Amino acid sequence: MEEELKSLLQDIESLKRSPSDAKALDSIDEMQQRVVRIMNLTKSGASRRSKVKDMSAEVVDSNPYSRLMALQRMGIVENYERIREFSVAIVGIGGVGSVAAEMLTRCGIGRLLLYDYDTVELANMNRLFFRPDQVGMTKTDAAVQTLSDINPDVVLESYSLNITTVKGFEIFTESLKAQGSHKSGRSTGVDLVLSCVDNYEARMAVNQACNELGQTWMESGVSEDAVSGHIQLLVPGETACFACAPPLVVASGVDERTLKREGVCAASLPTTMGVVAGLLVQNALKYLLKFGQVSPYLGYNSLKDYFPTMEMRPNPQCSNFACVERQKKYIQTKPARDAAAKAKMEAEASAAKEGPLHVENEWNISVVDDSEMETSNASSASGALPEGLTHELPSADKYPESLVVGEASPLVDDLEDLQRQLDALNAS
């Protein structure tokens, strides 16, 4: 196309020199043809698909949803089209968040809220999603550009802001509260928040907002050495919040001394980030569309292809006030929940004759027994970890003060002992 445009410019230049020349008419004809060719070139490069009103299961090449609606016919998902009613917020549009956004967009999610304050750099090109021609754009603008081309049916809202600033946090929580056109029985405006940020402060901000709003969210992370990652489900009051227990990461088994040197940029790989994004969105789909089991915590050690899982109960002594309030509310509403669960079970039992092919699991998570939770304490929240899991922060004195219950508390002793055990395990 560049060549065509250059030639066009030359044509105009010569026309300018002799506008009333005998050859002028011929040259104008030629110019006209050239423009038509350029228009065709442009068109083939930017043809967007039109919006699709209803998701159809029809098996034709032109149907972008046929392979998703097939999930219904195959008995995996009861009602796939419900995906259009859901709103998901993604905080951090980097190596994990951008891929998560693309996956949800291609799945036909109803509404996506995107948050990031960064711009696209060439240094991001070793991860999926962003393209070199988007360098310099904000990550949210570049994401909206790409995602709206991929699927114009998705409602995209982008927020170029830093959620760890006072102003940014305020806009963040307000945007989560704002109800979209579909409400699907939720208290906030979104059904799920996915945290795909790369630092502790931003995770604490997401944690604070979600505890305040009673908003279920999923956390994700990739290690600085690029070879391990994790995802975690957080339901305020029901599971541990991000402040209940020191954050867990999957140990890569690589000598810690080689990591976290001063002034060294973190490594990253499109593979690890793609896997973490895939596991995150797969669990988000299971949660939203009610199929399979949502993992409370899933780690990924890529050097050994090892995937530890565990559950984390909330800490009644959690330093986060909003979390403690959510825990109280969760216990208070236990009788009502039990009654509802009993009624549902009875209704299902009476409908068992023509019962569904696959048993539905209301929230797709294995709920922690309330009586256990009531007796849990700080040390049980930091109890034995599965092999290969370790805490993100290397020693107790580096934990934020609010997390340390008291001087020489059992929590700190347990953690130091645990760290020694894990160090020995990783060294072996």
Next chain:
Amino acid sequence: MEEELKSLLQDIESLKRSPSDAKALDSIDEMQQRVVRIMNLTKSGASRRSKVKDMSAEVVDSNPYSRLMALQRMGIVENYERIREFSVAIVGIGGVGSVAAEMLTRCGIGRLLLYDYDTVELANMNRLFFRPDQVGMTKTDAAVQTLSDINPDVVLESYSLNITTVKGFEIFTESLKAQGSHKSGRSTGVDLVLSCVDNYEARMAVNQACNELGQTWMESGVSEDAVSGHIQLLVPGETACFACAPPLVVASGVDERTLKREGVCAASLPTTMGVVAGLLVQNALKYLLKFGQVSPYLGYNSLKDYFPTMEMRPNPQCSNFACVERQKKYIQTKPARDAAAKAKMEAEASAAKEGPLHVENEWNISVVDDSEMETSNASSASGALPEGLTHELPSADKYPESLVVGEASPLVDDLEDLQRQLDALNAS
């Protein structure tokens, strides 16, 4: 841009009607400015990054390789830049293969060979990579378009052909044999073949070519119900080939009766395919760059986030003649391999004082003991499977005849018994 072009066409039209008009010169000036604007618009939308001669570890925003070279400084990879010497062939540029190609391209692989006979359809848009504006292009052309924009340093070769045809198979094997500019001590022209095809015949064709050439390859697959997948390493003569044992898949636990109905298209999800592509390329990187442990077989059950692993030894009674020849050669070369391994261990022991931080594993795989292999037989190749794994083909009478050793052979009995056990397991 479309509007600008339309206006330009109108300008030319009016100029054509009155070429010697007094206003002609003004209008020509305007046209000139318009074309310059169009050129600028085109440029901003298609600015490609220039080629990078040497991979640098410099931590600047403009360096597309800084986050990859950091793997070296962090002690994960000994020499990341070696990636430029490797050639990888990807067969099948669909939901898994296209993402695998993008990951390797962003990692800066030296040369990629892409094989597919299909064209892009809107029905592919529920998986990553292809864009709606590429509908109608061959998948290989569309992939080259996208990948060369992302990373112009990668040498891309595309083959739009069907490897299961006689002619296609011939071009396929010839292209694998052709040496690139970097040889890195390999016998064929590629270091690794990744199979990302979606059918049995194409897998058998890849298996045949790789057995004939002694070419190490990795197989990948996603189930028809979109919720499980697997990857597998195949080293001719050393591990089971694709014909040695009936192909394994990860059971989703979903009732088989709801699957594989006549005339029903397969379901697919960008999540499952993204995870499988990520696990596949991560293992390819571990194999090529010699870090971590390459998984001989890794399954993914997304409903339960369960990842079974296992090893599969070659079957001395394998129906594939080339496989049996490779097995014989592998046994013949055992003394030479043992001697080389011994010499290497001794050299490492003497260098132990200033030894490397992480012990190098020559081929990054846990090699099956040769003495064990020599005594292995058909029934051991189909021995006990880890929980959740099952064979892809539901009952013995559906296996290709060449795989069945004889009437009422132990292999068939074992498999039927196994199938019953797995069915019971999946039903529970």
